[in-house]
Amino acid sequence: MDSLSNELLIEAYSKAQQLQLDEDFIVLLKEEINRRGLQTKYNLFSI
Numbered sequence: 001m002d003s004l005s006n007e008l009l010i011e012a013y014s015k016a017q018q019l020q021l022d023e024d025f026i027v028l029l030k031e032e033i034n035r036r037g038l039q040t041k042y043n044l045f046s047i
Contacts, residue, residue: 001032009033010042 004012013029030045039045 006038
């Protein structure tokens with residue numbers, strides 16, 4: 001996952017949720033977002 005830019009990671013997460021992809025995949029993306037500390041920078045997970 002380190003090869004993904006922050007922006008691409010956020011885009012992948014948003015698109016995965018929009019398309020209702022596999023929950024395990026969405027959790028994997030969310031964990032990486034949390035690991036990078038991006039959830040507050042991009043106002044994610046607030047709903």
